[in-house]
Amino acid sequence: MTESRQLIKACLAGDGTAQQRLYQQYAGPMLGVCYRYTKSMDDAQDVLQEGFINVFRNLKQYKMEGELGAWIRRIMVNAALNYLKKKKRYQFDTLLTEEHLHLVTDDDPVIQLGAKEVAQLIRQLPAGYQTIFNLHAVEGYPHVEIAQMLGITESTSRTQYMRARKILIEWLKKPALKKINYAG
Amino acid sequence: MQDSSLEKQLQQLMSGLEFEPDAAVWKNIEEEINPKKKKRIAAWWWLTGGILLLCLSGGILWHGYNTRKSAQPVATQHHTTQPAAALPQQAQVPAAALPQHGQAPAAAQGAASAQTFAEAQASARADVAVSQAHASDATVVAAGAADSVNANGATTSGHAKKTDSHRQQSIAGKLQPVMDQAVTGTDMPAQLQAAGAALPVVTAAQIPVAAPTPALSAATVTVNSASGTLLPAMDMNVVVYEQEATLATDKNAFTPAAAVTTLVIVPQKQKSRWNAYPLVAIGAAANIGGVNTTHGYGGSLSYGLADMVVPADRTDYQSYYPGTGVGQYPGGGSGSLTSYLNMRNTYARLAFRLGMEVEYAAASHWRILTGLQYQYISYKSVITTQTLTSFNSNVSGTNKVIYDFAYRLQYMAIPLQVQYRFSNKLATSAGIMNNIKLSGRQGNESINNAMRTWVPSALLSLDILLPGRKEQVWKLSPYVQYGLKSNITGALQDKRMLQAGVQAVWQIPND
Numbered sequence: 001m002t003e004s005r006q007l008i009k010a011c012l013a014g015d016g017t018a019q020q021r022l023y024q025q026y027a028g029p030m031l032g033v034c035y036r037y038t039k040s041m042d043d044a045q046d047v048l049q050e051g052f053i054n055v056f057r058n059l060k061q062y063k064m065e066g067e068l069g070a071w072i073r074r075i076m077v078n079a080a081l082n083y084l085k086k087k088k089r090y091q092f093d094t095l096l097t098e099e100h101l102h103l104v105t106d107d108d109p110v111i112q113l114g115a116k117e118v119a120q121l122i123r124q125l126p127a128g129y130q131t132i133f134n135l136h137a138v139e140g141y142p143h144v145e146i147a148q149m150l151g152i153t154e155s156t157s158r159t160q161y162m163r164a165r166k167i168l169i170e171w172l173k174k175p176a177l178k179k180i181n182y183a184g
Numbered sequence: 185m186q187d188s189s190l191e192k193q194l195q196q197l198m199s200g201l202e203f204e205p206d207a208a209v210w211k212n213i214e215e216e217i218n219p220k221k222k223k224r225i226a227a228w229w230w231l232t233g234g235i236l237l238l239c240l241s242g243g244i245l246w247h248g249y250n251t252r253k254s255a256q257p258v259a260t261q262h263h264t265t266q267p268a269a270a271l272p273q274q275a276q277v278p279a280a281a282l283p284q285h286g287q288a289p290a291a292a293q294g295a296a297s298a299q300t301f302a303e304a305q306a307s308a309r310a311d312v313a314v315s316q317a318h319a320s321d322a323t324v325v326a327a328g329a330a331d332s333v334n335a336n337g338a339t340t341s342g343h344a345k346k347t348d349s350h351r352q353q354s355i356a357g358k359l360q361p362v363m364d365q366a367v368t369g370t371d372m373p374a375q376l377q378a379a380g381a382a383l384p385v386v387t388a389a390q391i392p393v394a395a396p397t398p399a400l401s402a403a404t405v406t407v408n409s410a411s412g413t414l415l416p417a418m419d420m421n422v423v424v425y426e427q428e429a430t431l432a433t434d435k436n437a438f439t440p441a442a443a444v445t446t447l448v449i450v451p452q453k454q455k456s457r458w459n460a461y462p463l464v465a466i467g468a469a470a471n472i473g474g475v476n477t478t479h480g481y482g483g484s485l486s487y488g489l490a491d492m493v494v495p496a497d498r499t500d501y502q503s504y505y506p507g508t509g510v511g512q513y514p515g516g517g518s519g520s521l522t523s524y525l526n527m528r529n530t531y532a533r534l535a536f537r538l539g540m541e542v543e544y545a546a547a548s549h550w551r552i553l554t555g556l557q558y559q560y561i562s563y564k565s566v567i568t569t570q571t572l573t574s575f576n577s578n579v580s581g582t583n584k585v586i587y588d589f590a591y592r593l594q595y596m597a598i599p600l601q602v603q604y605r606f607s608n609k610l611a612t613s614a615g616i617m618n619n620i621k622l623s624g625r626q627g628n629e630s631i632n633n634a635m636r637t638w639v640p641s642a643l644l645s646l647d648i649l650l651p652g653r654k655e656q657v658w659k660l661s662p663y664v665q666y667g668l669k670s671n672i673t674g675a676l677q678d679k680r681m682l683q684a685g686v687q688a689v690w691q692i693p694n695d
Contacts, residue, residue, distance in 0.1 A: 016218060023210055032201030041203070049209050056217045111193045115201040118194065137191045138198045169190065 004068045011059055023052055026069060030076045036119050036134050037080035039127075043087075051079035077139060081149060084131060109172045121171050129164035136161050236538050457545040460555075533562035533590070537597065551603035551611075559597040559619060565589045589626050593635065593671060595619035601643060611647040616640050617665060624672070631672065640668045 007025075010018030027048065034047040054075050062071055111118060122130060122138075131150070135141045136157070141149070143157040150157070539557030546552050566588050601615030619639040624631045645661040 014218070016214070019214070019217065020210065023213065027205050027209070028202035029199075031203040031205050032198065035201065035203060036198065044203075045205055045209050048205055049212055052209075052213050053216050056213070109190070111190075111197060115197045118197050119201050137194050140191075140195070165190070 005064060008059060008062065008064070008068070011056065019056060022055075026072050027052070029069070030072060032115075032119070033073055033076045034080055036122055036138065037077070037084065037131060039123060043083070047076070047080045047083045050083065051076040054079060073139075077135070081131070084127065109169060111172055113172070118172075121168060124171075125164050125167060129160055129167065132157055132160040133164040133168065137165065459543045459545075460540050531564040531566070533564055535559075535561045539597070541599075549605045551605065551613075553599060553601040553603055553613060553615070555599055557597040557599070558622075559595040560592070561595070562590065562592045565591060591624065591626055591631075593624040594622040595639070596622055599643065603647065605649075609649050611649065613643070613645045613647055613661070615643050616668075617643045619671075634672050636669055636671060638669070639671050641665045642668060 007018055007022055011022055030051065031044055031048050034044040034051065035041065038044045038047060051072075055072050058075070062068065113121075122133060124130075125133060132146060135146045135149070136143065143154045143161070146152075146157045147154040537557045537559045539555060541553060541555040541557070544552040544554075596619075598618040598620065599615060600618065601613045603611050603613040605611040617640070619641065621632075621635045621637045621639070624635045643665050645664075648660045650660065
């Protein structure tokens with residue numbers, strides 16, 4: 001923590017070396033986050049760039065409470081959502097409701113794929129599903145918060161999530177159904 | 185839902201998901217978060233470079249103006265100890281009209297002698313006029329009598345080589361002590377005194393002078409007659425000529441020199457294949473070798489005496505007093521001087537460069553380096569002049585004089601190099617450094633005319649790339665530079681320059 005604080009102070013003082021160090025420390029995993037929300041690596045890097053610009057511009061608002069990585073991750077997710085809004089990639093199907101869905105918690109598959117393969121499957125979900133699935137399943141946001149973030153109802157978030165989850169489970173059980181393209 | 189197995193597995197998996205972003209991402213971020221700062225830094229560097237170049241240009245122009253101003257020739261300089269009106273008419277007599285040395289008609293001599301002697305008695309010195317406008321054409325007339333002159337000088341002047349002003353002045357400065365030594369060291373007055381001749385009469389003393397400097401315009405010889413009458417001091421002129429034939433055989437092709445130069449190249453962001461850096465270099469240069477080859481310089485002393493008495497104990501007088509015989513004869517005297525010039529040592533002095541380096545990334549491994557730089561080189565040479573003076577038949581003396589010359593040479597340098605990068609850590613560069621003459625000085629004396637206009641040097645360096653802060657890279661380059669031409673023309677300083685040293689470059693490499 002002490003090291004992080006020193007790094008942050010140096011960044012706030014305008015030390016270019018510290019800024020680059022902070023970037024290098026978090027750029028890799030944060031690009032992984034961005035990758036899950038986008039459809040291509042180029043888009044992911046655009047989000048990463050935008051996200052880090054926001055990180056440095058808002059670094060003074062970081063209260064030194066909690067893990068710096070988690071704070072940066074939230075900024076990256078917000079950057080991804082903004083990016084998706086700009087690209088108009090939200091397509092939320094509100095016709096299906098929770099009661100129409102069959103929950104499959106009892107037969108969750110054991111994921112035997114690697115992180116990149118799974119992320120690639122998530123990216124192949126429809127845009128709206130992809131976003132909500134990432135927010136809820138991976139980031140852990142509750143549906144109430146997701147609804148606020150995306151400007152939808154909580155039930156829509158739930159519905160979309162369940163549908164996404166169901167699709168993904170199908171794909172996880174039969175990965176050959178989807179052609180995996182890591183180049184994105 | 186979030187506690188279910190699928191979500192846990194996903195969160196665990198995704199926490200390890202990482203990719204390596206492109207380098208361009210950070211560059212874009214950096215530009216976005218520090219735009220003003222970077223621009224300001226770049227502006228400062230460019231501003232500093234611009235001011236330096238401006239000051240430099242102004243300095244060069246000012247220096248050039250002053251040099252030209254001081255190089256204006258002085259039309260005529262007189263050394264007069266007597267009002268001109270009291271002197272006999274000075275005449276530049278055509279050589280063809282002059283009686284040959286020692287062949288003046290006796291009748292004319294008689295008339296002229298009395299007048300001349302009377303004049304000489306009244307005058308301690310004759311007037312010497314030295315024209316400096318055209319060195320080789322200058323003529324000095326030291327008149328004792330208008331109708332009897334010594335033509336020996338005309339013959340002597342024929343040996344004089346036409347040389348430029350710088351070289352003549354330089355030689356004159358070096359030989360002046362030699363001349364002094366020769367004149368004061370001669371035993372001729374004593375010989376004349378011992379000759380016992382009756383009232384030798386000075387008829388004239390006239391010698392054309394090739395060397396333009398006032399320092400060489402006159403020398404005084406005192407001659408005593410046999411009767412003890414003190415002859416008037418007689419102005420005497422020396423003619424100095426450079427024996428270029430001797431110098432041409434010298435084998436001192438170049439003088440090696442060492443230089444340790446530190447180059448500091450300001451980093452600039454490399455966005456394109458062309459990149460320019462303001463450049464500041466500081467170090468030292470020196471000729472570390474020494475020319476140990478003898479240079480010969482000839483000089484002659486001549487004067488005219490009418491009815492000069494040849495000393496009885498001299499058997500070799502005819503060699504030195506051509507045309508004279510035993511007894512009272514008109515005559516003259518001449519002697520030769522030889523100076524042996526040795527360059528011994530030189531010492532390191534300041535060297536620096538200012539300007540721009542331009543780099544072109546021709547291919548992934550190849551770079552072309554050029555630019556425009558002002559180059560200042562200074563070094564000090566200690567020249568030992570060992571002289572052997574000879575007047576009459578005997579070696580009358582030797583003289584050893586040590587001269588310190590501080591050279592300051594200014595060039596506009598245009599490098600043209602090709603660099604090959606073996607890796608990100610090692611490269612080599614080779615090419616030509618074109619040095620274009622600006623100006624130069626030897627001590628306080630301008631040697632602009634003697635400097636070669638274009639002095640190309642072969643340049644070879646090994647470039648070691650060391651990582652610095654951020655993306656900056658230090659490039660340490662041991663190098664060797666060899667002059668393909670000499671810096672200074674002429675026999676005295678016709679030396680090429682060999683430089684060896686290390687230069688350090690601070691820059692940002694291309695991606």
